[in-house]
Amino acid sequence: MDFNKSTTKTNLARAFTGECLDGARYQFIAKQATKDGFSYVADLFKTLAKNEMAHARVFYDHLIKNCKGELSNIDICAGYPFHDYELETSIKESAGAELSESKNIYPAFAKVARDEGFAEIADSFELVAMVEECHFKQLSEIDEMYQNDMLYQSKEEIKWKCSNCGHEHTSKNAWKTCPLCSYPQGYVMLNLQDN
Numbered sequence: 001m002d003f004n005k006s007t008t009k010t011n012l013a014r015a016f017t018g019e020c021l022d023g024a025r026y027q028f029i030a031k032q033a034t035k036d037g038f039s040y041v042a043d044l045f046k047t048l049a050k051n052e053m054a055h056a057r058v059f060y061d062h063l064i065k066n067c068k069g070e071l072s073n074i075d076i077c078a079g080y081p082f083h084d085y086e087l088e089t090s091i092k093e094s095a096g097a098e099l100s101e102s103k104n105i106y107p108a109f110a111k112v113a114r115d116e117g118f119a120e121i122a123d124s125f126e127l128v129a130m131v132e133e134c135h136f137k138q139l140s141e142i143d144e145m146y147q148n149d150m151l152y153q154s155k156e157e158i159k160w161k162c163s164n165c166g167h168e169h170t171s172k173n174a175w176k177t178c179p180l181c182s183y184p185q186g187y188v189m190l191n192l193q194d195n
């Protein structure tokens, strides 16, 4: 199939745009988290933003490689999630967007790409979907901890670690101020299953 007439070309442009939006929004959320004193949460969002921009690059490169010099404006006609970046709501909203990318959007794009004969592009959609599933799990976990005020406490004794100086301590609650570097609680690393 002629790539320039394919739905895969449009889907790549849609996916690229979605990844850029996710990347931008995660940077906004990271800034908000820093402002709110959640420095380690901010670090996690910065990493997510970096991941999304890497995905954007993969899709962009497929476009460049396959269009054979025929790249012009691509009409993508698609809807994208726009939500605020307050931590209260944005972590949950972000998790929802990741779930929809991993379970619906990218698997559907992969199928179209495979049907149209673009196996390599289909593989990329599937691989990105797997990462978005990890993002979904991580964000769901952070959201649950945040909503239940359990970011820095645990039912059992666990090991807490300062993301600034590396100080570690085992207890049910994380310190308010790190006894080694004096950085605030927001620098304590979260105990996530999917890290």
Ligand SMILES: [Fe+2]
Residues within 6 Å of the ligand: 019, 022, 051, 052, 055, 056, 128, 132
């Ligand atoms: Fe992504």
Ligand SMILES: [Fe+2]
Residues within 6 Å of the ligand: 022, 051, 052, 098, 131, 132, 135
């Ligand atoms: Fe993601």
